[in-house]
Amino acid sequence: DTAVSQTPKYLVTQMGNDKSIKCEQNLGHDTMYWYKQDSKKFLKIMFSYNNKELIINETVPNRFSPKSPDKAHLNLHINSLELGDSAVYFCASSQGAQETQYFGPGTRLLVL
Amino acid sequence: KQEVTQIPAALSVPEGENLVLNCSFTDSAIYNLQWFRQDPGKGLTSLLLIQSSQREQTSGRLNASLDKSSGRSTLYIAASQPGDSATYLCAVKRSGGYNKLIFGAGTRLAVHP
Numbered sequence: 387d388t389a390v391s392q393t394p395k396y397l398v399t400q401m402g403n404d405k406s407i408k409c410e411q412n413l414g415h416d417t418m419y420w421y422k423q424d425s426k427k428f429l430k431i432m433f434s435y436n437n438k439e440l441i442i443n444e445t446v447p448n449r450f451s452p453k454s455p456d457k458a459h460l461n462l463h464i465n466s467l468e469l470g471d472s473a474v475y476f477c478a479s480s481q482g483a484q485e486t487q488y489f490g491p492g493t494r495l496l497v498l
Numbered sequence: 499k500q501e502v503t504q505i506p507a508a509l510s511v512p513e514g515e516n517l518v519l520n521c522s523f524t525d526s527a528i529y530n531l532q533w534f535r536q537d538p539g540k541g542l543t544s545l546l547l548i549q550s551s552q553r554e555q556t557s558g559r560l561n562a563s564l565d566k567s568s569g570r571s572t573l574y575i576a577a578s579q580p581g582d583s584a585t586y587l588c589a590v591k592r593s594g595g596y597n598k599l600i601f602g603a604g605t606r607l608a609v610h611p
Contacts, residue, residue: 390541429542429587429601442598476541486532487599489542 389413390490392477398496399467407462407493409477417441418460419478419487420452429476435460467497500525504588504602511578511609519573519605521588526566533562533573534587536604542587546573550593578609 390411399405411418419442420432433452434442440452449465464471477490501524511517521531530549534542546555546562548571554563561574575582585606589599 426603427585428603429589429599431598434598478542486544486547488544489534491541492539 390477390479390488392475392490392493394493395491396494396496398498400498401467401469403467404463404465405467405495406464407475407477407495409460409462409490411458411477411479411488411490413479413481413488415479415481415488416457417480417482418454418457419480420460420462421476421478421489423474423476423492425473433460433462469497471495472497500528500590500592500600502588502590502600502602504586504605506605507603508606509608511607513578513580513609513611515578515609516574516576517578517607519575519586519588519607521571521573521602523569523571523590523600525592526569527593528566529591529593531562531564531571532589532591532599533560533571534589536585536587538584545586575607578607580609580611582609583607 393408417436419434421429423429432446435454438454451463454460474492474494476492478487480487503522505520532547533545536542548555548564559576564571585604587604588602
């Protein structure tokens with residue numbers, strides 16, 4: 387069973403479009419995260435939710451809007467996509483804010 | 499501001515060698531340090547987590563050490579195998595606050611037969 391899953395795995399789209407990436411975890415964790423890995427392979431946190439409440443919001447353009455319908459899901463919606471948004475986006479989860487984070491397989495976004 | 503640096507950026511070794519990957523961080527006020535493995539096209543797998551009060555952790559052929567005062571950690575891989583080929587990432591979590599991991603850029607390891 388996949389612990390943290392993301393859909394889609396690949397996403398190719400045009401500039402200006404709006405897209406969503408979905409994340410689900412079946413580990414029963416209460417905290418979920420979104421990370422961005424750029425072309426230089428640096429992983430940087432974007433958002434974190436604890437029990438559906440936003441607790442970390444890094445300096446991310448407001449075109450990015452996370453939504454957590456329940457503790458097991460954290461979706462990422464991106465408006466007006468730009469070339470610089472091309473990256474791999476990883477979802478992760480943990481039980482509590484102090485424990486090991488478990489990562490999903492990543493969503494490879496390419497904006498043309 | 500916490501910065502994490504990993505050296506070397508890439509490493510190619512013959513099978514069977516013992517090797518050391520290095521990680522350094524600028525702010526010693528960390529809660530824990532974690533080593534991850536990333537395979538091409540896949541997510542991250544947690545290998546070892548060292549709490550700030552610990553000096554080392556071991557799992558199979560892997561041993562990670564932590565010297566918080568000097569801002570350094572090493573990942574030792576014994577008797578390397580081709581299956582160890584991957585990118586190894588070091589991440590630190592600062593003391594206090596939420597579970598925000600700061601990652602290094604990784605060391606890309608290739609173990610050839």
